[in-house]
Amino acid sequence: MSNLSLPVGAKGSGRARYAAAMDLYQVGQISPQVLEIYRIASALDGQDPEPMLAEIGEVSLAEQASGEEIFRRLIEESDRYLATLTGPGVAEVRARLNLWRGGPVTLRPCGNAVIAAHLGDALAALAVTHLALAQAIAAAAPYLTWHPYDSYPIAEIGAAFADGQAYASLIGEDATIPAKDYDLGIFLIAPHLLYRDHHHAAPELYAPLTGPHGWRFGPGTPLIVKPAHMPVWNDPHRPHMTKVGAVPFLALFGWTADVRQAAVVIPAGDWAELEALRLG
Numbered sequence: 316m317s318n319l320s321l322p323v324g325a326k327g328s329g330r331a332r333y334a335a336a337m338d339l340y341q342v343g344q345i346s347p348q349v350l351e352i353y354r355i356a357s358a359l360d361g362q363d364p365e366p367m368l369a370e371i372g373e374v375s376l377a378e379q380a381s382g383e384e385i386f387r388r389l390i391e392e393s394d395r396y397l398a399t400l401t402g403p404g405v406a407e408v409r410a411r412l413n414l415w416r417g418g419p420v421t422l423r424p425c426g427n428a429v430i431a432a433h434l435g436d437a438l439a440a441l442a443v444t445h446l447a448l449a450q451a452i453a454a455a456a457p458y459l460t461w462h463p464y465d466s467y468p469i470a471e472i473g474a475a476f477a478d479g480q481a482y483a484s485l486i487g488e489d490a491t492i493p494a495k496d497y498d499l500g501i502f503l504i505a506p507h508l509l510y511r512d513h514h515h516a517a518p519e520l521y522a523p524l525t526g527p528h529g530w531r532f533g534p535g536t537p538l539i540v541k542p543a544h545m546p547v548w549n550d551p552h553r554p555h556m557t558k559v560g561a562v563p564f565l566a567l568f569g570w571t572a573d574v575r576q577a578a579v580v581i582p583a584g585d586w587a588e589l590e591a592l593r594l595g
């Protein structure tokens with residue numbers, strides 16, 4: 316990839332970039348549209364292909380190369396972090412992470428308002444005890460594909476939840492690194508939000524990086540307040556609910572099977588009370 320990092324304006328850099336792009340095109344790493352942009356820019360060493368790539372929603376190949384390094388560092392730090400945890404599911408999530416981590420990285424950066432508003436506060440809290448992981452997340456965040464989890468009808472999950480969370484899949488189906496029937500990602504929920512009772516087929520590990528926050532495992536059961544770094548394992552269809560405290564809820568999550576089956580809300584009569592509750 317070194318030819319791709321020649322500075323714009325350097326003699327011969329336009330042709331060098333095009334040659335490197337052609338190599339990648341021939342092995343199916345870039346689209347004909349991206350190759351065409353490098354072809355157009357090849358005649359002019361001073362022509363930066365980046366604005367043209369941005370127009371079609373692509374990152375430059377040089378940025379892709381450095382973004383990949385940053386992304387792989389995040390995977391490494393995530394696995395190093397998970398290795399410090401004990402409890403059900405941790406070994407399974409790590410085994411699959413290590414099975415798939417060597418796959419190709421495809422960056423599709425997509426920003427999100429919840430991430431812009433709250434990730435900084437969550438990482439500041441995490442950095443106090445886990446600086447390397449906080450730095451790895453901060454560096455990779457602009458390259459991640461952030462989306463709200465939107466499989467629920469809004470009338471059931473509530474508008475506050477719909478607008479107050481976002482996640483990025485790191486390794487999984489449609490994730491930055493592809494995998495089958497597995498999903499490893501980062502999830503962020505805004506302060507004080509209630510993630511109402513729900514269940515899903517996927518067995519799930521939550522590794523919360525911030526805290527405290529409340530959990531319950533079925534409507535009518537008591538709220539259990541947990542600190543950061545205390546993992547939660549949910550067997551298939553185990554009901555669970557999360558009440559976020561004053562610090563944004565930031566977690567690594569792992570789904571180890573049945574990832575295509577959407578989660579379902581479980582009705583409960585006390586959500587208004589829990590939504591008004593302030594922890595800490």
Ligand SMILES: [Fe+2]
Nearest residue numbers: 515519549555
């Ligand atoms: Fe869940």
